[in-house]
Amino acid sequence: MLDIEQALNNILESILPLGAESVDIAEAGGRILAEEIRADSDVPYSDNSAMDGYALRAEDIRGASDAAPARLTVLEDVPAGTVPTKTIVPGTASRIMTGAPVPDGADAVLMVEHTKKLDGEMLALASIEPGANIRRAGEDIKKGTLLFNAGRELSAADIGMVASAGYARPLVYRRPVVGVISTGDEVMEPSAPAGRGKVRNSNSYTLLALCAAVGAAPKYLGIVADSRPALETAFSSAAESCDVIITTGGVSVGDFDLVKAVLGDLGKINFWKINMKPGKPLAFGTLGGKPLFGLPGNPVSTMVAFEMFVRPSLLKMMGVREILRPRLQAKLACEIIEKPSRVKIIRGVASRKKTGVTVTTTGEQGSGILMSMSLANCLIVMPDGVGKLKKGDIADIIPLDNFPL
Structure with a gap:
């Protein structure tokens, strides 16, 4: 029986990042960079106005006020997107809009609220210091600055930075196409009426949804009956059209062994027993050179096995650097009693309090109780050889996507 870490290491050793592709920046959100991003120019490119107002020399309006305004000649209007054509000299100003380049000779911008417009002139009703209301060239980003390394997941703010740096089609890692197959004559689609001896296809x-949440491109390949020709056709087709294949069912001892036989004939597959509960049976290998994960059929076992083994594998394929969820510690708000054999992955609900993080279980922990995963925001890790954790004990937990910040 393999330890969780040993099984994961064996899997990750055979997983490589997929190739890269250039995508339109409008579609790059959430993607993983496959190149470093450096600014091709200063941002802002040149000194520009932070306000609507008048570009002028601060010295010309020193001491100005409502009672004693300073009168200046207006040379031109400088809207955003245009370039000033006049140089500011003593006694002059240019009307300027937010974002417009500051004219040569000006060292400040007086807000329009502190001015009065006249015919060809303006009155300054306040004084300001040099540099006021001017955004300097390179204030946000200097030319040549390394903004992001390869391996970064692009957030909305990152996309803005990438655009500012001049990258219209950034290079990102491909999203793995993940084919999902459910097997078994008893499995039916959710639209089918419930019936004795049948089970709705919740696993697929x-x-x-789990694959999509990671950032992969899931592809539903349907339910395949317990027929050798049907299984061979489905698995071979999946290997041609997908980067990764996930099957559910037929990998535990005592299950109808047709799935195992077909996988063994078509590919190089290992059927492992993992020192973990739930999720003890796991198949992993390659089919047509593509990674294949054969997950157990019980719904909770499927999700736990995905979290522990498939998720980090997909993240590695997408070029993510940090592929493992962090482990935190929390104080137990309840007692947990289990058989001491194997590492137990208990579904938990954590909450943050002033004294730290506390956690309790979601209730019944059977591998078929999918509600336990729906309620959970973390997984409690109960070590091998430990059969009891007392209320108040400190336990290791793995936060899930809905973990409270």
């Missing part, structure tokens, strides 16, 4: 749709 759970896995599709």
Whole structure:
């Protein structure tokens, strides 16, 4: 029986990042950079106005006030997107809009609220210091600055930075196409009426959502009956059209072994027992050179196995540097009693308090109780050989996506 860490290391050793592709910047949000991003110019490119007002020399309006305004000749209007044509000299100003380049000779911008417009002139009703209301060239980004390294997931703010740096089509890692297959004559689509001996296909749709949440491109390949020709056709087709294949069902001892036989014939597959509960049976290998994960059929086992093994593998394929969820510690708000064998992955609900993080279980922990995963915001890790954790003990937890910040 393999330890969790040993199994994960074995898997990750065979996983490589996919190739890169250039995408339109409008579609790059959430993607993983495959190149470093450096600014091709200063941002802002030149000194520009932070306000609507008048570009002028601060010295010309020193001491100005409502009672004693300073009168200046207006040379021109400088809207955003245009370039000033006049140089500011003593006794002059140019009307300027937010974002417009500051004219040569000006060292400040007086807000329009502190002015009065006249015919060809303006009155300054306040004084300001040199540099006031001017955004300097390179204030945000200096030319040549390294903004992001490869491996960064691009947020909305990052996209703005990439655009400012002049990258219209950044290079990002490809999203793995993940084919999801459910097997078994008993499995039916959610639209089918419930019936004795049948089970609705919750696993496939759970896995599709999990893959999408990671940033992969899930592809539903349907339910495949317990027929050798049908299984061979489905698995071979998946290997041709997908980067990764996930199957559910048929990997535990005592299950109908047709799935295992077909996978063993078509690819190089290892059927492992993992020192973990739930999720003890796991198949991993390659089919047509593509990674294949054969997950157990119980819904909770499927999700836990995905979290522990598939998720980090997909992230590595997408070029992500930090592929493992962090481990935190929390104080137990309840007692947990389990059989001491294997590492137990308990579904938990954590909350933050002034004294730290506390956690309790979601209730019943059977591998078929999908509600336990729906309620959970973390996984409590109960070590091998430990059968009891007392209320108040400190436990290791793995935060999930909905973990409280």
